[in-house]
Amino acid sequence: MKNDHILITQNLRMEFDALVAVDNVSLKVRPNTIHSIIGPNGAGKTTFFNLLSGNLSPSAGRVFYKGRDITQLPLHRTAHLGIGRSFQITNIFPNLTVLENIRLACQALGRGNFRFWRSHKYFKEFEERAREVIQQVGLEKETLALARSLPHGGQRKLEFGIILAADPEVLLLDEPTAGMAAEQVPELIQLIRDVQKAGNKTVMLVEHNMNVVMSISNTITVMHQGQVLAEGTAAEIASNERVQSAYLGQLYGDLSGS
Amino acid sequence: MENTKENSFVRAIKSNQGLIITILCLIALPFVIALINGQSFSSLLANEPGQAKFYQGLIIEIFILAIYALSYDLLFGITGLLSFGHAMFFGVGAYLTGILLKSFGWTLLPILGVVAVAGVVMALIFSIVLPRVKGITFALVTLGIAQVFHIVIQSREMAKFAGAEIGLQGVTPPDFLNPISQRLRFYYFGLVAVFVVYLFYKRFVDSPTGHVCIAIRENEDRATMLGYNTFYYKLVALIISAITAALAGVMHGIFSPIIRPGITGSGFTIAALLMILMGGIGTLNGALIGAATFKLLSFLLEKWFGGASQVIVGLVYILLVLFLPYGIVGTWRLRRLQIKQGWTDLIGRFTGKGRAESS
Ligand SMILES: Nc1ncnc2c1ncn2[C@@H]1O[C@H](COP(=O)(O)OP(=O)(O)O)[C@@H](O)[C@H]1O
Ligand SMILES: [Mg+2]
Numbered sequence: 001m002k003n004d005h006i007l008i009t010q011n012l013r014m015e016f017d018a019l020v021a022v023d024n025v026s027l028k029v030r031p032n033t034i035h036s037i038i039g040p041n042g043a044g045k046t047t048f049f050n051l052l053s054g055n056l057s058p059s060a061g062r063v064f065y066k067g068r069d070i071t072q073l074p075l076h077r078t079a080h081l082g083i084g085r086s087f088q089i090t091n092i093f094p095n096l097t098v099l100e101n102i103r104l105a106c107q108a109l110g111r112g113n114f115r116f117w118r119s120h121k122y123f124k125e126f127e128e129r130a131r132e133v134i135q136q137v138g139l140e141k142e143t144l145a146l147a148r149s150l151p152h153g154g155q156r157k158l159e160f161g162i163i164l165a166a167d168p169e170v171l172l173l174d175e176p177t178a179g180m181a182a183e184q185v186p187e188l189i190q191l192i193r194d195v196q197k198a199g200n201k202t203v204m205l206v207e208h209n210m211n212v213v214m215s216i217s218n219t220i221t222v223m224h225q226g227q228v229l230a231e232g233t234a235a236e237i238a239s240n241e242r243v244q245s246a247y248l249g250q251l252y253g254d255l256s257g258s
Numbered sequence: 259m260e261n262t263k264e265n266s267f268v269r270a271i272k273s274n275q276g277l278i279i280t281i282l283c284l285i286a287l288p289f290v291i292a293l294i295n296g297q298s299f300s301s302l303l304a305n306e307p308g309q310a311k312f313y314q315g316l317i318i319e320i321f322i323l324a325i326y327a328l329s330y331d332l333l334f335g336i337t338g339l340l341s342f343g344h345a346m347f348f349g350v351g352a353y354l355t356g357i358l359l360k361s362f363g364w365t366l367l368p369i370l371g372v373v374a375v376a377g378v379v380m381a382l383i384f385s386i387v388l389p390r391v392k393g394i395t396f397a398l399v400t401l402g403i404a405q406v407f408h409i410v411i412q413s414r415e416m417a418k419f420a421g422a423e424i425g426l427q428g429v430t431p432p433d434f435l436n437p438i439s440q441r442l443r444f445y446y447f448g449l450v451a452v453f454v455v456y457l458f459y460k461r462f463v464d465s466p467t468g469h470v471c472i473a474i475r476e477n478e479d480r481a482t483m484l485g486y487n488t489f490y491y492k493l494v495a496l497i498i499s500a501i502t503a504a505l506a507g508v509m510h511g512i513f514s515p516i517i518r519p520g521i522t523g524s525g526f527t528i529a530a531l532l533m534i535l536m537g538g539i540g541t542l543n544g545a546l547i548g549a550a551t552f553k554l555l556s557f558l559l560e561k562w563f564g565g566a567s568q569v570i571v572g573l574v575y576i577l578l579v580l581f582l583p584y585g586i587v588g589t590w591r592l593r594r595l596q597i598k599q600g601w602t603d604l605i606g607r608f609t610g611k612g613r614a615e616s617s
Binding site for chain 1: 411461462465466467470472473476477480482483484485486490494
């Protein structure tokens with residue numbers, strides 16, 4: 001039963017002192033789908049991602065990946081299992097070049113990390129792969145630019161590239177388009193779509209742009225005050241009375257158009 | 259085939275021009291100093307006393323400090339680990355050398371082995387807290403550990419071996435590296451040591467492991483989430499750094515007539531920090547230049563101002579940090595293009611005159 005789903009959480013709970021940021025969340029994610037999490041600010045979406053990726057360890061509950069309990073896995077192991085994570089607040093190496101940012105991501109899962117008597121250039125495959133990824137996210141012109149010199153949109157692309165470089169099976173993307181200029185959003189969303197389709201990957205997406213969420217997601221989970229309020233397809237969520245009346249309408253505007 | 263090999267050889271020389279020129283200058287330097295002081299080469303080669311010998315000693319001390327500063331740059335400048343206990347690595351190397359030579363009559367080779375092992379052990383002790391603490395807390399814990407050693411080495415109980423607060427005196431250095439009778443040889447030995455450590459460090463920083471160390475300095479969380487177990491990389495940097503600093507300590511233990519407890523104290527760690535700050539953090543070259551600046555500055559200021567020199571040293575540091583925030587090498591790299599342009603202009607303007615004068 002567990003193996004039908006690539007990622008499962010059981011009664012996941014995260015308390016920060018008195019605050020319950022994630023409250024008894026049980027969720028199942030099917031492989032090869034885009035599964036979005038929506039909800040107002042403070043609903044616990046980022047905290048939930050932190051529990052999945054191992055950045056936080058839960059107060060209670062468990063996380064299974066391909067049937068394996070990964071709740072207590074050390075953070076650096078998550079990447080080796082095939083889970084990649086991007087952050088709401090851009091998390092890159094600002095003082096390194098675009099190429100080095102992505103090359104490091106390629107090197108992480110390869111061999112030779114502890115050969116300190118060899119030049120890194122000896123491990124050509126990492127640089128070649130990095131250049132492929134840079135092309136994929138459309139940063140060729142900025143290959144040798146420092147990451148911090150990129151405009152915000154470029155940095156978001158770079159972070160997505162860092163995730164892609166490791167070729168993960170599951171991508172946890174926390175508001176990947178946050179702060180991007182509106183005209184750049186469709187490009188990145190299309191890229192996420194392509195990557196998901198071409199690589200049979202599973203994408204979990206936190207996104208505030210309702211048009212994007214509604215058009216891209218196979219499944220949508222609505223969170224509210226740490227709890228799951230509803231779950232279903234885009235159509236089901238859009239027509240869900242409870243979601244509508246609870247807050248969707250007021251927060252994201254009228255959905256009838258999309 | 260042959261051709262490309264030769265080309266790459268030529269290229270290697272060209273890309274290391276600065277380094278090669280520096281080394282050639284340092285090889286020639288004792289002879290130049292002798293010339294300036296009107297001392298004959300035969301008296302120089304015979305290690306006869308004189309000004310030339312004194313300046314050789316000064317430069318040997320710079321070599322020792324340069325290795326020590328390099329080791330701190332790897333830890334702090336490259337990997338981003340701020341330690342306030344670095345002097346302990348150096349001090350253990352120096353005191354072990356002094357004690358094993360004087361009280362136990364060991365020869366140099368086994369001492370080097372023991373000191374290397376001691377370096378690893380000290381790195382492991384520091385690393386116990388690595389997974390739990392970060393940033394300033396790591397600095398304070400290392401300060402605490404080093405302070406314990408600083409107190410123990412000066413204690414009455416240790417006085418028989420370490421000479422308490424006066425320091426360890428009367429160490430008989432090995433004959434072939436005697437700092438008095440074989441000073442010129444010691445000089446070239448020191449030069450080779452700096453060169454070897456520097457090349458090894460350059461290689462390390464350029465390796466996959468070194469690149470991960472830089473990534474850890476830049477954003478450790480991101481490095482962890484890429485899949486690097488950052489603890490192991492920090493441990494590798496710590497071990498290499500500790501062994502290097504301890505080996506610099508061995509050189510000090512042989513060269514210095516008195517091994518003073520001051521070299522195990524926090525002041526000497528701060529000295530390492532100042533050297534790489536002045537030279538340029540995380541640049542390796544900066545550690546070398548910083549060590550030379552540090553030593554020459556304190557030597558000259560003491561010569562000119564005597565007792566007041568401490569205050570002036572402090573002022574100079576403040577000015578250096580204010581006006582060269584990236585250190586000498588860091589600022590140099592930033593300004594290289596502007597400076598290059600400036601020089602071209604300058605040389606262009608004075609070409610005729612300059613040439614006439616020098617011929
Ligand atoms: N590290 C933390 N310590 C304390 N409170 C936190 C922490 N992280 C998040 N929270 C709180 O948990 C709640 C959920 O936050 P978050 O998961 O960031 O929500 P979302 O991503 O849905 O906007 C918020 O009330 C937030 O203030
Ligand atoms: Mg969030």
